[in-house]
Amino acid sequence: MSGERPLKVGITCYPSVGGSGILASALGEELARRGHEVHFISYERPFRIPADGPRLKFHPVVINDYGLFKYPDYTLPLSVKMAEVSRDHRLDVLHVHYAVPHATAALLARSMLPASQQPRVVTTLHGTDTTLLGRDAGYGPAIRHALASSDAITTVSEYLRRETQDLLAIERPIDVIHNFFVPRSPRRTRAEVRNELGLKESEAMMIHLSNLRPPKRIDLLLKAAAEIRPRDSFKLVILAGADFAPFRDEVRRLGIEDRVIVREKVVDVEDYLQAADLALFTSEMESFCLSILEAACFACPSVAPAVGGIPEVLESNVTGQLVPFGDTAATARAVEALIADPARRKALGQAAKTRAAQRFSAEAILPQYEALYRRVCAASRG
Numbered sequence: 064m065s066g067e068r069p070l071k072v073g074i075t076c077y078p079s080v081g082g083s084g085i086l087a088s089a090l091g092e093e094l095a096r097r098g099h100e101v102h103f104i105s106y107e108r109p110f111r112i113p114a115d116g117p118r119l120k121f122h123p124v125v126i127n128d129y130g131l132f133k134y135p136d137y138t139l140p141l142s143v144k145m146a147e148v149s150r151d152h153r154l155d156v157l158h159v160h161y162a163v164p165h166a167t168a169a170l171l172a173r174s175m176l177p178a179s180q181q182p183r184v185v186t187t188l189h190g191t192d193t194t195l196l197g198r199d200a201g202y203g204p205a206i207r208h209a210l211a212s213s214d215a216i217t218t219v220s221e222y223l224r225r226e227t228q229d230l231l232a233i234e235r236p237i238d239v240i241h242n243f244f245v246p247r248s249p250r251r252t253r254a255e256v257r258n259e260l261g262l263k264e265s266e267a268m269m270i271h272l273s274n275l276r277p278p279k280r281i282d283l284l285l286k287a288a289a290e291i292r293p294r295d296s297f298k299l300v301i302l303a304g305a306d307f308a309p310f311r312d313e314v315r316r317l318g319i320e321d322r323v324i325v326r327e328k329v330v331d332v333e334d335y336l337q338a339a340d341l342a343l344f345t346s347e348m349e350s351f352c353l354s355i356l357e358a359a360c361f362a363c364p365s366v367a368p369a370v371g372g373i374p375e376v377l378e379s380n381v382t383g384q385l386v387p388f389g390d391t392a393a394t395a396r397a398v399e400a401l402i403a404d405p406a407r408r409k410a411l412g413q414a415a416k417t418r419a420a421q422r423f424s425a426e427a428i429l430p431q432y433e434a435l436y437r438r439v440c441a442a443s444r445g
């Protein structure tokens with residue numbers, strides 16, 4: 064840190080498996096490492112944050128079950144906890160990841176406090192909070208209001224900035240701060256992981272990691288895998304952040320049971336990423352696709368559709384291969400070409416790793432968040 068006083072930052076995110084929570088957790092961990100004080104506020108401890116330490120603390124939001132409520136309410140107890148933590152720890156900034164309902168709760172928390180105790184509110188949009196909920200008549204106006212009232216808005220890609228401006232008619236400046244990833248050291252060797260998976264020497268390990276939500280288009284992932292030839296040249300290892308059972312029938316129907324290996328709710332993704340030869344994604348929409356970056360950090364090139372913010376993460380023919388969305392034949396051909404050419408695969412993987420370190424590492428991204436926090440803290444409120 065540059066001689067300036069450390070900041071006190073509250074972070075709210077979804078604690079479950081998902082890119083926004085992973086990013087928010089890594090941000091908090093890195094801020095604490097850099098000497099700032101970080102307070103996570105959520106209904107559960109985010110799964111990747113370390114145990115509480117001198118500069119990192121988790122504050123759970125307790126939700127009671129009231130018979131009158133048909134739908135349990137989270138926004139109000141969250142806002143009360145945010146206000147409490149802001150007041151007790153004199154927070155400079157409340158940084159919320161994923162607008163719904165976090166940004167609205169932060170504004171409410173801010174307005175519950177006297178002016179001298181009000182933190183600045185920074186809202187980071189991650190994707191479907193703009194592209195899905197932003198279009199929803201039941202959420203759009205509330206999101207727009209929360210963004211208009213935040214002290215700063217950031218998006219994780221240029222693509223998402225444009226979408227937010229267009230869909231939500233936001234005219235004020237939006238800062239683009241790309242996602243970053245800090246790879247942890249694998250706990251097992253590449254050989255141990257391949258052994259666990261029962262991979263033959265002749266089989267390329269193709270990895271897919273996601274929360275399996277509808278935009279990930281697991282149907283297309285499986286279809287593309289079924290079109291890869293020779294069919295015994297690879298195994299598709301799916302690190303599923305959710306129950307894979309709903310996709311089992313499709314795996315059987317496509318006759319690829321012997322090609323697909325699923326591991327659910329894996330925490331040590333690094334073990335598998337270091338062992339992978341390439342990664343495959345078939346999403347219909349991604350504002351960034353953190354998983355491509357995670358793979359890149361382990362010199363693993365990706366094949367992915369040219370949608371949303373993916374072209375900002377993956378440079379086609381340099382760090383992997385972009386393909387048209389939904390074209391499973393083109394996807395299978397791109398994968399086949401990489402399987403058949405280990406030297407090219409390696410070159411793309413190395414370039415992906417270098418680019419990740421240059422553009423999407425903590426060293427590259429953290430100073431951007433610190434500068435943003437200092438900017439909003441220095442600005443007088445309009």
Ligand code: GMT
Nearest residue numbers: 081082083189190191349350351352353
């Ligand atoms: O929008 C979602 O599907 C959930 C969200 C999440 O919390 O995982 O994903 C979004 O945020 C990630 C982290 O910034 C991005 O890498 C994902 O591309 C983005 N997903 C979409 O835009 C669909």
